[in-house]
Each structure stands twice: as C-alpha cells, then as structure tokens.
Amino acid sequence: MSRVYQPSDHVVENSRVPSFEKYKEMHEKSLEDPETFWSDIVKEFYWQKRPQTGNFLRYNFDISKGSIFVKCMEGAETNISFNLLDRNVRNGNGDKIAYYWEGNHPDDYSRVTYKKLMDRVCQFANALRESGVGKGDRIAVYMPMILETVVCMLACARIGAIHSVVFAGFSSDSLAERIAACKAKMVVTADGAWRGEKLLILKNICSEAIEKSKRQHNHLVSMCIVVSHLDRVTPCGELPDDYNDMFHWNPIRDVWWHDLVEGQSTICSPEWMDAEDPLFMLYTSGSTGKPKGVLHTTAGYLLYATATFRYVFDYRGNDVFWCTADVGWITGHTYVVYGPLANGATSVIFEGTPFYPENDRYWSLVDKYNVNQFYTAPTAIRSLTKCGDHYVKMNDLKSLRVLGSVGEPINPEAWLWYYHLIGSGRCSIVDTFWQTETGGHVLTSLPGATPMKPGAAGFPFFGVEPRILNEDGEVIEGPGEGYLVFSRPWPGIMRTLYGDHERFETVYFSKFPGYYCTGDGAKRDEDGFLWVTGRIDDMLNVSGHLMSTAEVEGVLAKDPRVTEAAVVSKPHPIKGESLYCFIILNEGAKFDDELIDCLKKLVRKSIGAFATPDVIQYAPGLPKTRSGKIMRRILRKVALGDEAVGDLSTLADPTVIPELFKYRP
Ligand code: WT7
Numbered sequence: 058m059s060r061v062y063q064p065s066d067h068v069v070e071n072s073r074v075p076s077f078e079k080y081k082e083m084h085e086k087s088l089e090d091p092e093t094f095w096s097d098i099v100k101e102f103y104w105q106k107r108p109q110t111g112n113f114l115r116y117n118f119d120i121s122k123g124s125i126f127v128k129c130m131e132g133a134e135t136n137i138s139f140n141l142l143d144r145n146v147r148n149g150n151g152d153k154i155a156y157y158w159e160g161n162h163p164d165d166y167s168r169v170t171y172k173k174l175m176d177r178v179c180q181f182a183n184a185l186r187e188s189g190v191g192k193g194d195r196i197a198v199y200m201p202m203i204l205e206t207v208v209c210m211l212a213c214a215r216i217g218a219i220h221s222v223v224f225a226g227f228s229s230d231s232l233a234e235r236i237a238a239c240k241a242k243m244v245v246t247a248d249g250a251w252r253g254e255k256l257l258i259l260k261n262i263c264s265e266a267i268e269k270s271k272r273q274h275n276h277l278v279s280m281c282i283v284v285s286h287l288d289r290v291t292p293c294g295e296l297p298d299d300y301n302d303m304f305h306w307n308p309i310r311d312v313w314w315h316d317l318v319e320g321q322s323t324i325c326s327p328e329w330m331d332a333e334d335p336l337f338m339l340y341t342s343g344s345t346g347k348p349k350g351v352l353h354t355t356a357g358y359l360l361y362a363t364a365t366f367r368y369v370f371d372y373r374g375n376d377v378f379w380c381t382a383d384v385g386w387i388t389g390h391t392y393v394v395y396g397p398l399a400n401g402a403t404s405v406i407f408e409g410t411p412f413y414p415e416n417d418r419y420w421s422l423v424d425k426y427n428v429n430q431f432y433t434a435p436t437a438i439r440s441l442t443k444c445g446d447h448y449v450k451m452n453d454l455k456s457l458r459v460l461g462s463v464g465e466p467i468n469p470e471a472w473l474w475y476y477h478l479i480g481s482g483r484c485s486i487v488d489t490f491w492q493t494e495t496g497g498h499v500l501t502s503l504p505g506a507t508p509m510k511p512g513a514a515g516f517p518f519f520g521v522e523p524r525i526l527n528e529d530g531e532v533i534e535g536p537g538e539g540y541l542v543f544s545r546p547w548p549g550i551m552r553t554l555y556g557d558h559e560r561f562e563t564v565y566f567s568k569f570p571g572y573y574c575t576g577d578g579a580k581r582d583e584d585g586f587l588w589v590t591g592r593i594d595d596m597l598n599v600s601g602h603l604m605s606t607a608e609v610e611g612v613l614a615k616d617p618r619v620t621e622a623a624v625v626s627k628p629h630p631i632k633g634e635s636l637y638c639f640i641i642l643n644e645g646a647k648f649d650d651e652l653i654d655c656l657k658k659l660v661r662k663s664i665g666a667f668a669t670p671d672v673i674q675y676a677p678g679l680p681k682t683r684s685g686k687i688m689r690r691i692l693r694k695v696a697l698g699d700e701a702v703g704d705l706s707t708l709a710d711p712t713v714i715p716e717l718f719k720y721r722p
Pocket residue numbers: 341386387388462463464465466467488489490491492493494514575576577589591592598601602603
C-alpha cells in the first residue's frame with residue numbers, strides 16, 4: 058500500500074478546485090452535460106461566428122457503425138492567434154509579460170509583453186502572406202527554444218496555415234521525411250543554437266533535409282526562412298570565426314527572417330477559421346516505423362488547452378509558469394504556447410539545458426523568475442537527483458506551488474525527491490498522463506483537490522471517461538489492470554492522421570470498437586487511483602521520447618552487414634528505458650567494435666541522438682514463433698540477464714536461447 062499525500066493548505070487555499078468532492082461534482086457535470094460545463098470558457102473566447110447551441114460535441118467512436126469522427130462546435134468561427142493575443146490586449150493585459158526568455162548562456166535573457174508579441178506575430182504573419190502562404194498550407198518549423206518559434210506558430214495560426222513543428226534534435230533524414238510527408242511549402246529555422254557547450258548548426262541540417270526531401274521524396278520546398286540567432290547570443294564554446302560562411306546558403310530559396318519582416322505592418326487581419334479547421338499537425342512515432350501526423354483542429358483544442366492549463370496547474374492571475382519541454386513536442390505546443398497564452402499567463406521559455414553552466418540551472422531560474430508552477434519530465438528529475446542535493450539547496454524555491462511531471466510513469470523515488478526536496482512538502486505534484494493524440498492532459502491529479510500517490514496518474518480530467526478493458530474488450534470495474542481506453546471524446550482529442558484517416562481508424566479504434574485505444578496499460582487500485590503501467594504495443598519511451606522498435610530495426614537493417622535486427626527496451630536508471638538491439642549478421646560479416654560504433658552512428662544520423670542504442674548485441678538467431686513473429690518478451694529477459702524466460706512452448710527453436718545469453722556483452 059502506498060501512502061496517500063493530501064494537498065497542503067498552502068495549495069488548497071484559493072485553489073480553483075479546493076476539494077475532492079468539488080472535483081467529483083465537476084467531473085460528473087462535465088460528462089452529463091458537456092455543453093453547459095464548457096460554456097463558461099467558451100464564452101471567454103472571441104467568436105467571429107458564435108457556436109450554436111446543441112452542437113457542442115458530435116462524434117462517432119464506434120467503427121462498426123461507420124467512419125470515426127469528432128466535431129466540436131463545428132460551424133462556429135474564430136482565430137486562435139486573435140484569442141491568444143488581441144483578446145488579451147483588449148482585456149487590458151497588453152503590458153503584461155507573456156514570456157521571460159532565458160538563453161542557454163545566463164547572460165542572455167529578454168522578455169516580451171502581450172502587445173509586443175501581438176505586433177511581432179502580425180508582422181511575421183504579413184510576411185508569410187506576402188510570400189504566398191495561405192489557409193491550409195503546411196509550414197515545417199525546425200527551431201530552438203526562442204521567441205521567434207512562438208511568433209512563427211502563432212503567425213501560422215493567424216493566417217490559417219498549419220504548422221508542423223519538428224523537434225530540433227531530429228536528424229536531417231527524419232526532418233526530410235516529415236517535410237515531405239506533409240508537403241510543407243516552407244521551412245522556418247534558425248542559423249544555429251547552443252545546447253550547453255555544444256553548437257548546433259540547424260540551418261545546415263535543414264538545408265540537407267530540404268535537399269533530401271527533393272531527391273528522396275520528390276518534394277520541393279519553395280522557401281527557407283532563417284532566424285539570425287547566433288549573432289545575438291553569448292558564445293558558450295568554440296565558435297569558428299567564419300561560421301557565417303559555413304551555412305549552405307541558397308540565395309534563391311533562403312531568406313533571413315529579419316529581412317522578411319522589415320517594414321511589415323503590425324496590423325494583420327486574422328483568417329477566420331471554422332472550429333473544425335486544422336490548427337497544427339505534429340508527428341509522433343507509430344509502431345510500423347512510419348511517423349504519424351497527428352492533426353489537431355481549432356476550437357476544441359483551444360478550449361481544452363485553456364481548461365487543462367488553468368485547472369491542472371491551478372494558474373492564478375499573476376503566477377509565473379514554467380514548462381521545460383521543447384516546443385518540438387506536444388507538451389511544448391499545449392503548455393509552452395497555447396495553454397498559457399490562452400489564459401493570459403506569464404511563462405518562462407528556456408533555451409538551455411539543466412546542466413549548463415552548472416547543475417543548478419533549473420533551480421536558479423525558479424528563483425530568478427519566482428516560478429509558481431514548474432512542469433518537467435521524470436527523466437530530468439532523475440538526472441538532477443543524481444547531481445546531488447546541494448545544487449538544490451543553493452536556492453530558495455519558496456515561490457513554487459505546483460510541480461508537474463509528464464512523459465512517462467514517474468518512479469516513486471523520483472516522486473519523493475521532487476515532493477520533499479524541490480517542493481519542501483508544501484507543493485502538489487501533478488502527474489499528468491496524456492499523449493500527442495490527446496492534445497492535453499487526460500489523467501492527472503488536481504493541485505488543491507485530489508490526494509496523491511507517488512507514481513499514480515490519478516483521475517480523469519473534466520470531460521474524460523477512461524475505461525480499463527481486459528483482452529476480450531470487457532470493462533473492468535473496480536480494482537484491476539488492463540488496456541487503457543476512453544469511451545468518448547473530449548474537445549482536445551486529435552481528429553485524424555494527416556492524409557491517412559484509415560490508419561487513424563485502424564491504430565486507435567479497431568482493437569476495441571467503441572473506444573479510443575491509448576496503447577498504454579493501466580490499473581485501478583482499491584482507492585480508485587489510476588496508474589499508467591506503460592506501453593503495451595511495440596513502442597519504447599526513452600527519456601520521454603516515444604519511438605517504435607520497428608523504426609530502429611528498420612535503420613539497423615540498412616547496414617549491408619545486417620540481416621535482421623530486433624530491438625527491445627531495457628530499463629534504465631535515468632532514461633527510464635533504453636534501446637537494446639540484437640543483430641543477426643550476413644555471411645562473412647564480422648561483429649566487432651567497429652560495427653557497433655557504426656550501427657550506433659547510423660541510428661543517430663537516421664533518427665536523432667536521443668535514439669542512440671545503449672547496447673548492440675550479436676545474435677546467432679532470434680527467438681521466433683512458428684509463424685515467424687519475434688518473441689520480444691524473451692529478448693527483454695536476455696537484455697536483463699534474467700534466465701527465467703518463462704513459457705517457451707510456442708517457440709520454433711528453443712536452442713537459440715542459451716546462445717543469446719552466451720553472447721550478452
Ligand atoms: C506516451 C505519449 C504527453 C506528452 C509527452 C509524451 C507516456 C506520458 C505519462 C505519465 C505514464 C506517460 C505514455 C503515453 N506517458 N505521460 N504521466 N505517466 N506514462 O507524448 O510522445 O505522445 O507519448 O507517453 O506511454 O502513451 P507522446
């Protein structure tokens with residue numbers, strides 16, 4: 058039995074939802090009458106054409122009854138950039154700080170007010186329009202954590218273009234694939250950025266990707282807009298004198314951001330969007346290895362981002378919020394950009410890493426900006442735990458009230474460290490379970506309302522109806538473990554996979570008709586807490602980055618010496634999970650350090666550094682069923698060195714097992 062932690066008075070006082078009873082009452086209301094429940098927030102927004110009553114949420118979640126769809130307030134018209142900027146300025150918050158920007162180097166920082174942000178968004182939106190971008194066009198964004206990234210996203214939203222942000226840690230191959238898959242008209246990037254003492258020349262990765270998208274995918278990008286960032290920041294390591302000449306500059310295609318916006322008006326009329334028009338797409342890994350372009354639309358996403366940000370972080374008027382996630386992931390979209398701005402909040406946007414120049418950078422920034430809500434990932438917490446407590450104790454951290462966790466289940470040790478050392482036992486921890494697909498938090502605790510158990514994600518957010526199913530698709534009531542699914546949509550759920558509605562239906566709705574299937578397992582304990590137990594498909598979560606085993610296997614098999622590869626996850630003390638790869642070689646090929654090194658580099662180059670395998674092991678054969686399916690369960694045991702491999706009756710050739718153990722490095 059794990060201990061239950063109650064929210065402290067410090068958190069409950071003035072909380073938006075101050076008791077568990079209140080939470081339950083609101084949750085029930087949100088399911089009984091969604092339209093009334095959400096109407097208060099809906100009324101806060103500016104509508105060019107108001108939503109009609111009786112049209113709040115229409116959907117079909119049952120594939121046996123026809124095509125899957127979700128429509129929220131369809132027919133109403135609004136614009137997200139207008140709601141995030143103009144509306145806040147009109148409400149008298151023009152001079153309020155929208156973002157404190159903190160650079161990789163501690164000497165580099167700035168701030169931007171709502172009014173100034175609005176002006177910059179309008180200028181860039183005008184520049185995009187003038188360059189021929191319009192409603193429905195896709196714009197790929199490959200950027201560091203700088204204000205222009207937010208400006209670019211909101212400028213797209215203003216003119217109805219669909220942004221597709223690609224995390225700037227992805228390789229040029231991955232970027233090329235994503236640029237081509239959504240047929241991006243333009244790419245927006247920066248010359249480069251420092252990550253700690255490392256210099257990333259983003260522009261060159263981008264140029265390579267644009268070339269590859271042309272050569273390998275037959276897709277032509279007409280323009281690449283480049284922010285000149287390196288010149289204005291303090292160098293954090295060796296900077297070649299001639300770094301400007303290093304850029305692969307194509308004068309026909311490439312243009313500097315500052316040249317493009319020069320002289321642009323700060324007035325830009327928004328494109329009025331239907332509530333169900335696309336807002337953005339974001340690629341996430343799929344179990345086949347081909348990334349899925351998750352598509353989110355306008356009004357439902359805005360509503361859900363607004364509500365989850367407000368309630369889950371219990372944001373109050375003058376709080377300072379900080380989400381450390383990169384904008385390249387959904388967490389950055391919803392809780393660095395859309396959620397905070399929709400609430401007129403002040404937040405911190407940080408370009409650097411937790412370890413530069415010292416291991417106390419996060420904590421020193423909490424003090425510098427008096428952060429009230431701090432939202433990060435378990436992998437970051439674990440690595441900071443390892444740095445030693447004195448880095449924390451050098452700082453005060455008294456401003457904190459809510460601590461958030463996201464990306465993977467948080468292990469109780471990390472939870473307790475976060476709770477006691479960072480939160481001094483006074484802060485609530487919100488362990489937020491959600492996905493790129495869900496748009497915002499779906500299972501979480503609420504700071505002032507719900508009790509907490511270390512490692513439990515807690516309870517459904519408003520409008521969310523989770524179910525746990527057994528293998529036969531039967532609902533498990535009360536305590537039990539099984540597949541985590543949702544029996545109805547909430548406003549912020551994805552609408553489709555860009556250009557592939559069929560895959561959308563197959564991946565999420567075919568396994569259990571009538572339910573959205575998360576791909577995660579979950580259990581409900583005696584007290585009704587929900588615990589997410591991890592992926593049940595062939596997906597891995599390394600440092601909060603989701604990837605598929607098939608994706609990595611596909612890359613490894615590209616090496617001419619490799620016949621077949623099988624990748625499994627192995628628990629890792631900091632990263633949560635790590636990649637453990639089994640390699641079968643072609644005749645005559647030699648398994649040595651050179652090959653291992655080469656394969657690791659291949660994965661880095663093809664996917665990104667975060668996907669680098671921890672272990673590459675020689676395998677004389679793979680454990681397969683008679684029908685040829687790899688039994689990963691056994692490979693996971695080999696990776697662990699655990700000889701209790703369990704039932705082998707379905708295995709075609711059991712003699713391979715001792716061999717696999719023999720070759721463990
Ligand atoms: C997968 C989604 C949502 C933003 C970050 C990742 C895992 C996420 C938790 C949590 C347990 C979690 C799940 C999920 N996950 N948050 N609080 N507890 N597991 O977005 O890349 O779409 O990954 O991350 O396995 O399915 P994503």
